[in-house]
Amino acid sequence: MNSIFIRRSVRAYEAKPVEPDKIEKLLRAAMQAPSAANQQPWSFITVQDRELLGRLSDVSEYSKMLHKAPLAIIVLGDMTKCIYPIMWEQDLSAATQNILLEAVELELGAVWLGVAPLHDRMDFISNLFELPDTSKPFAIISIGYPAGNQENKFIDRYKPERVKNY
């Protein structure tokens, strides 16, 4: 699975939309993630509307690339589905990581923008999309075709000193 090794945080994109079949594939990948007791406590918002992407970019100082991104996927916790609410962040992280990797597979580039557990960012998104209390914004993924020098490529992060063997 080369995608694991060449994935980078891609923040600059071509002015080209992401095809509907690729968007569906990203969402299908997300929903294949493991979760505690298979609770699948997630839902998703896709945003391609330029005006909404512009407003979403104000969620934090690290989200400005959304102004020019063709696509954002907002990953949400659906707390009504939780058997083990304490595990919701882990479940949604696995779903988010699947989207990032599937993006590489589809020749897209993506970056994970952290939202939860920071309440200011969560509230910003809840207000923008008028979400019910049971829907908790977890992360935003900014996605598009990589532009400039932002391509996916291997950079070695292996640190053997971080491993102990028994």
Place this chain on the structure above:
Amino acid sequence: MNSIFIRRSVRAYEAKPVEPDKIEKLLRAAMQAPSAANQQPWSFITVQDRELLGRLSDVSEYSKMLHKAPLAIIVLGDMTKCIYPIMWEQDLSAATQNILLEAVELELGAVWLGVAPLHDRMDFISNLFELPDTSKPFAIISIGYPAGNQENKFIDRYKPERVKNY
């Protein structure tokens, strides 16, 4: 990336060790994960020692397969590396998901056994391996060659009603 789609939670294994080059590949995959501000707040313990695997299996009622598993990887938070400690669970989840997917790629099977934020499980592991306070047990991954009917295979989890588009 077929691995995302065929990954299953595999809990029964052949009585066959996991090769050292595959163990290294799993750890390399883990360390390629994204993390908040690229903090990489992780370390890993590999366990192949049968007696230790037996003791580790008592961490919870859901970990009994470790008695017969050839390999466990314990994913730990290294809090000395954290710039954003509040994001440690998300970072370690991405690393854990990479290990699960790379296992599929290597024709292995694996299952994510949740540890944090459950203090009884975290303390159990800290005591067993005499970990310093800065090292926080996050998850155990049980790994081996799939046995019985436990192979990786596609089961569709896509739920289009979980998606809203703007």
